[in-house]
Amino acid sequence: MRQVTIQSIxxxxxxxxxxxxxxxxxxxxxxxxxxxxxxxxxxxxEKHRLSDYQGKPLIINFWATWCPPCRxxxxxxxxxxxxxxxxxxxxxxxxxxxxxxxxxFSADYPIDFPVLLDQSGEVIKQWPxxxxxxxxxxxxxxxxxxxxxGAREWDDDALLEIVKSL
Amino acid sequence: MIxxxxxxxxxxxxxxxTALVSWKMxxxxxxxxxxxxxxxxxxxxxxARGFSKEIANRIATGCILQTIGRNSAGxxxxxxxxxxxxxxRMLHNGIEGSIKLKEQWESEWPAxxxxxxxxxxxxxxxxxxxxxxxxGDFGWGMTSFGLAPGRRFDLKVVWSVxxxxxxxxxxxxxxxxxx
Numbered sequence: 001m002r003q004v005t006i007q008s009i010x011x012x013x014x015x016x017x018x019x020x021x022x023x024x025x026x027x028x029x030x031x032x033x034x035x036x037x038x039x040x041x042x043x044x045x046e047k048h049r050l051s052d053y054q055g056k057p058l059i060i061n062f063w064a065t066w067c068p069p070c071r072x073x074x075x076x077x078x079x080x081x082x083x084x085x086x087x088x089x090x091x092x093x094x095x096x097x098x099x100x101x102x103x104x105f106s107a108d109y110p111i112d113f114p115v116l117l118d119q120s121g122e123v124i125k126q127w128p129x130x131x132x133x134x135x136x137x138x139x140x141x142x143x144x145x146x147x148x149x150g151a152r153e154w155d156d157d158a159l160l161e162i163v164k165s166l
Numbered sequence: 167m168i169x170x171x172x173x174x175x176x177x178x179x180x181x182x183x184t185a186l187v188s189w190k191m192x193x194x195x196x197x198x199x200x201x202x203x204x205x206x207x208x209x210x211x212x213x214a215r216g217f218s219k220e221i222a223n224r225i226a227t228g229c230i231l232q233t234i235g236r237n238s239a240g241x242x243x244x245x246x247x248x249x250x251x252x253x254x255r256m257l258h259n260g261i262e263g264s265i266k267l268k269e270q271w272e273s274e275w276p277a278x279x280x281x282x283x284x285x286x287x288x289x290x291x292x293x294x295x296x297x298x299x300x301x302g303d304f305g306w307g308m309t310s311f312g313l314a315p316g317r318r319f320d321l322k323v324v325w326s327v328x329x330x331x332x333x334x335x336x337x338x339x340x341x342x343x344x345x
Contacts, residue, residue, distance in 0.1 A: 131297060
């Protein structure tokens, strides 16, 4: 019964949120502030710093496996990555979970771009995030140019053109 | 899903499989949905993220509703919708009160009583107390109304569009019963 109920709630959430895709919107970020720096490890233990990702636009997504809209948008993020990986960097920063949890998740939702672990929640605190998922688009100079609160269909060509132009 | 109009701008639906009820309000560019969560669902969610059974139970029996807010303005319309849960009011048995905010819950757990992992999950799984929705944004999370399972209440939802305050009542919301 619990399984049916949880599936039902997820379906409800998904049916609601998918209507957001009728319009692909990124919100211009006021002031184009420099993105807060970080140093985090990925699921393989490799270190990543924000400064490693300069010279191309960067999509940076804060998420968790238990967040229904995060789960919903992850496949489109992965498709977007396949489309623009030569022109754009992409990172997913998981909040509060460990490698094993993400490993299990990625069996159902493959992720081919780096997934970093913010297990202590210290990095997300430095970014202007109020809810999950929140995604930032950072230009090649390291400034936040757009935000998206809630899921988007990230492989939308028009949306990716905006990102590539930064 | 069976839907029936409840009041202007509000639709109440019952899930045919689970019999759980949700309320959806659409006024102008703001859409809000509140959906019942079974106490057992909420209890399981928080226990799986490191809360003790006692605290998970306290949260789960505090009338948790899944809450989804959305700014439905279309492309080309830059409309700011702001939501501050501190302004929302609930009416239960003729007494008006505030909803229980995430900060209130978090202040109830002394240091060392709840792990950092659990605190983090609670913080990000609950609806933000204050949230700005730009066009096309939507946010979700659990909200807590502090009533026992099965209780009913009316909710005054307050939001602002481009700084202009709006409000609407959703009547007859019911906290999910234990099953």
